[in-house]
Amino acid sequence: MLGSAERRRRHQPWADDVRARLRTVDLLPLRALIPPSGYVPDFLTPPPDGTGPRKIAEELGMVRATPSEHFVAEVSWMAADPGTPVTWRQEAAPLHRHMLAQPAQAIALITDLLQTYWDLALEPHWRRLHGGLQSDIRSRMQVIEGSGAAPVFSSLNPRIAWRDQELTVRSAYDYQEELGGRGIVLVPSVFCGPEVLTMTPPQQSMIVYPRTGVEEMWHRHTSDRPGPLAALLGGVRSAVLEALLVPASTGDLAEAVNVTPGAISQHVAVLRQCDLVTSRRHGRRVIHSLTETGETLVRGAVAPGAGRHSA
Template structure:
């Protein structure tokens, strides 16, 4: 998953009243916070439709990246690469004509001073992230991680073809050929490069692609996005707490994002020793699993634990 990708896709989504509807609780929260920010250079490189420059959304790697790691990658974009992609953007007729006219002066300044533009764009992405995404990232991260885990289980049980064929209605897989329905026409032979699959809360309904010579990537809408915002801002009783007790319920709910014992102790405000005791009980019930990563032990939900947390959330919805 990519924090920066979600930053870019959410900014793009805000420009479309139609696409904003399924995110309305989040939109209502953030729009008033954004109204005093001068984000025009971002609007000039993130159009409401059409091509989004690839330097803004580098393909995530197998190692979890922070937003700062990804912003540094943007900042380190070669000026010549930046100019090529902005020039491509300027000529893209898939973007609205009115948007191109409005952004034309900014585009020219970016082409004339690419290094200055990269510094400004990087800072504005950071500012937008802190206002619009960071306060909600734990919820977003949990939803994306859940989708990744479910795809991995399909991969393990049924193979890659089953994963590709169920990603999205715009994606097809037949005879080792992946097709993505798009307004652009490209055909590439990957030659063993592989494809990075990236779920997104905010990209829908589009499926986005990145092609060689960059790392091939397919960004697809995470199913059930509306459920992420259900009961947003409400104070609700936790059925898990009634079932398991307060700390164990908090541990399970926190582990929608894998975490170490120390991380959980800080987040839940109890001692690491107490967390270890609860972890031991939950692991013996096959609700969590643990593995060593360097000097730390990382805990995550099992399929059973994930189903329990997800089921508790649906139960709350029915009660309310």
């Protein structure tokens, strides 16, 4: 996405910040594994395993542990994939040859670059990104609980269709697989749009689909004008509610909102009395999360068009 001016527009505030941070970082080896279109090596994206969220260190550990033979097979496949642009393959060919000749060193270098990219480009924005993704997952789980999985599949993206017990993804590749009860992982993504990405066996079957409302997400965090939630509740309390799209401790909230833990406790107490927040003790920490009313309020306030009216 960073390499395409057209796709960057949807994320311009983030892209401007990140491009400045990455100006002195040589990302060419990493870019050589991520073509503008076509196959991206699977080892870069370990699929969720159903045990809960993994820390970035665990994800990078899985990348670093990639067997050399898997690395060679996947990079070779990418380098020969007709779905990648010819000019890109030609430009990346010297790097590909070097990586294939020394796969262990290449895996170590790529993992280190991913760590650097995380530190500079994603970690500073992660609470905001993660909150939006968690909100997407929760809303789709509510649909599944009420109406089953079919409406969720049908609403993921126009490129995805569910009909007669068959899930179809419109793609440049021709592939068909009987899941046989193995299941499929659905992964919302802030940055993959407008494409829908897939992973197929022998890997865990996975569909990565674009999260909606990305432009509005960046806009509401860069606008100088207070949003409707801040106008209603005040800046700190609205920031607390938005931060709680991902459950957090008092200390986490204090760091995210940039106020003292004592002030957070006072604001959370008021929000709890209004049935917008619930709190529970987990070991020595108290974890706060939005109630259904609180989440409805936050998502309604930050939805596209919120706060705008006609005369």
